[in-house]
Amino acid sequence: MFNIDLWMQTGWFNKCVALTSISNNEKDMKNKLMDTTTTYGITRRKFLWVTSASTAGFLLGCATNPVTGKSQLMLVSEDQEIEIDRQHSPYQFSTDYGSIQDKSLNNYIDQTGKKISGLTHRPHMPFSFRGVNAAYVNAYAFPGGSIAATRGILVELKNEAELAALLGHEIGHVNARHTAAQMSKSSLTNTLIGGIAAIAGTQSAGLGSLTSQLGMLGAGAFLAHYSRDNERQADALGLEYMVKAGYNPNGFVGLMNMLRSMSKHEPSAIELMFSTHPMSDERYNTAVHTVQTKYRHAQNYPFYRERYMDHTVKLRAMKGVIEDMQKGERVMAQKKYDEAETYYNKALKQAPDDYAGLVMMAKCQIVREKYSEAGWFVEKAKKVYPQEAQAYYLSGFVNMNQKKYDSAHEDFKTYEKILPGNPNITFYQGLSLEKMNRVSESADKYYRYLKVVNQGEKAKYAYQRLVEWGYVKR
Ligand SMILES: [Zn+2]
DSSP states (O other): OOSHHHHHHHTHHHHHTTOGGGOTTHHHHHHHHHHHHHSTTOOHHHHHHHHHHHHTTOOOEEEEOTTTOOEEEEOSOHHHHHHHHHHHHHHHHHHTTSBOSOHHHHHHHHHHHHHHHTTSSOTTSOOEEEEEOOOSOOEEEOTTSEEEEEHHHHTTOOSHHHHHHHHHHHHHHHHTTHHHHHTTSHHHHHHHHHHHHHHHHSOOTTSHHHHHHHTOOOTTTTOOOOOHHHHHHHHHHHHHHHHHTTOOTHHHHHHHHHHHHHHHHOGGGGHHHHHHSOOOHHHHHHHHHHHHTTTGGGTTSOOOHHHHHHHTHHHHHTHHHHHHHHHHHHHHHTTOHHHHHHHHHHHHHHOTTOHHHHHHHHHHHHHTTOHHHHHHHHHHHHHHOTTOSHHHHHHHHHHHHTTOHHHHHHHHHHHHHHSTTOHHHHHHHHHHHHHTTOHHHHHHHHHHHHHHOOSSHHHHHHHHHHHHTTSSOO
């Protein structure tokens, strides 16, 4: 029942204009809403598309695909690809517990990626490569060229050629502009065009109660879901690129083989990767065949096994810890919280300062409503990785539940500083201010929240407060 039409009926704008500090974009927003109501029947997808595209300098037309050289209908400009990447990739990295703190490993991954990306179809794109702390097995690319691989997958690779294959495949997705092409399809359009707001308003399914309870952004919420044709093309490009950069193409076969066998032995750890990058025996067989035919000449190229092993010494020492965290996440998803705690305990016993492990344990305690225990883990997480945002979110949530509203407010402010633009944080700032009886500041936050999210429990709550306080006339 809480929808745009309702806003229009309530005289919302008349009252809110009085909040001078927040009236800057009023006209703009009103116009957007008017558009929606006058073109009645427009879908939400289309609405999000039109409104944000117009602000971003929307261009509709044909473009030459940088990979195929063929002309294709392209709704998204290169500048928009870069902008979407800039806005969304930091959230995904934070969901994945931030970049690996091991600087030398991260530099090595970045340099390996850049060695390849410089030789590809779009060398001018602002490519960047990093490892992220998540334990599950995955790698992904944003359309501007921000690429990440999780610890879970890095620990399974056997040499630099396999890393080059992994990064090459992701570069393939960027260069063939798969995300931009997918943007004409509904789910991703909602996510990328609607941005954080679309996700905050409608949680993705299957993320478990905790994620929705906390209003957190789900693990794969920002990732493009590629088609099988996209995968075939990214594989072909990945192979081409890695050979061009001087790597043994059998690294690609090794990567495919590892993913194939993991899908049999650890399917839950690799689930998200396969939901975004469809895997099949066909992909493996094609790789074997292409390496033996098209890239026969490169069979003696190096794998750089030692170089990979040298750079991943510390990471590989964590393999058991990473596996315990994977197991913990699996049973968490099944709501077996006692079992999850056991696995996280085991992981933290071996690696007491591991940020991802601490945050996972904090979530496990929060979901059982053990807030003082959760507080302990989350405080430690903030100390070991103060530049990473997620722990502040959880800390704010824990503090709210312990009625420490002042500390909660500080946590949300810190999160906002590190990772600006998350409307859930705006809502929680409003809530913590409300609890401290700072009504006008709270109203300001609720208003800001409602400007970007207009559905769901939080929106209803914020709206009701504004009505109650007389900022909105019924
Ligand atoms: Zn892929």
